[in-house]
Each structure stands twice: as C-alpha cells, then as structure tokens.
Amino acid sequence: MHRIADAEISIDVVIKDRLGACEHQYDVADIDGVDGKYYIPIGFSVAAAEPRPELESDDQHTEFQIFKQPIEDAFAAELHPYVQTYLVDAGIIESI
Template structure:
C-alpha cells in the first residue's frame, strides 16, 4: 500500500467531509452505443443509476485516479478519450454519521474500455451495472449533465 492509498481514520474523514469539498473523478464510460452506469448502494445518490467515480488521493493525478477507480470499481482498465470538465455537486445526504451533506468538485472523463468485451467485477458500491442508450431520461441530474456535454 502506497502513502496515497492509506485509509484516513474515520474521525478525520468525518471532519474533512463536514468542512471541505472533496476532489473526485467520474468516469463516463462509453460502450456498445451507450454509457455504463451502476446502481448505487451507498450515499450519496443511493438507489440511483450513476457513473463510476471516486475521490482523488493526495499525490495522485486525476488521470491516475480514473485508472485506479476503473480497476477498483469495475475490475477493468479504461482508455481516457476526453476531459468533459469540472463540475460541482452538492448532496443533502452523506454516508457518514453526524454529517448531513457532501460537496464534490469532480472532473468527468469520457472513456472507453481497454477491451471489447469487459468482464465487470463490480464492488460493494454497486448492486448492478447496465448500459444506458439514448434517449437518456429520468437519470440523476448530475449524470444528465455529463451526458449532455459529451
């Protein structure tokens, strides 16, 4: 485990989330004429179909974070095609006791899988993965922002 991968103790993480925006990356993975979304199992956006993503570690570039998140959440590698920009996300929920909201500054990257037939492993954050094809409707507003900027 490198210095960037050491878990932050719970109390310190609670203080960080309660007081500062989190720097993160989101992966808009295009595949088979659509975009891969996962059904979220944790807050924020629990129960919503959302793009894979995660926080950026200290001393980790955003593009390195994209590759780490793809491997960790999907068990697959991705190729970055484009940066869609940086977005600000505000949630009125959090997955931390005593914290009632989360604020993210997230950079979205348009990507595709390194292999034509990926075998998604998944993780504890998602109960399922699915390819969504246009027209995109009734998706989380933040996901719609990404899809409208592609």
C-alpha cells in the same frame, strides 16, 4: 481514472476526453451530525480498453448499466441528473 475503473468495475479504460469539473451536492453525509456533502469530481469520457470486458462491481455500487448511442430521450430523462450532466458535457445527449 484508470485506478478508479480498475477498483470499481474491474476493467482497464482508455481516456477519450476530459469533460471538466462538475458539482455534486447531497442532502446526506457519511459523518454523523453533518447534514450533507459537496464535492467536485472531474468527468472523463472513457472507453473499455478491450472489447466486451466482463464487469464486476465493487461494494460502492448496487448496479450499473451499459448503453449504446444514440440514447433515446425517454431513457435519458430517467437517468440521475448528475449522469445527465456528464452525457450532455460529452455531447452524447442534448440538455434535458
């Protein structure tokens, strides 16, 4: 988790909790002739090691968003379903 946070958003993190395995399925793949991809990432709840770090995204992400609790239901409903699953597993939002 530390390596990924450093590589993808240029910050150090503290792991607060391990959320467990999640399933991700996509209808597209990075390989020609393959119709989709499936993988099982391990979710973690983390916090920035320093208050108000300056975030820098790598080329994998076009955008990211920071939000504070409590998260409004209308906002949570607009999140990607995989992000919703992580937030439910972390106890941050109710099941949508």
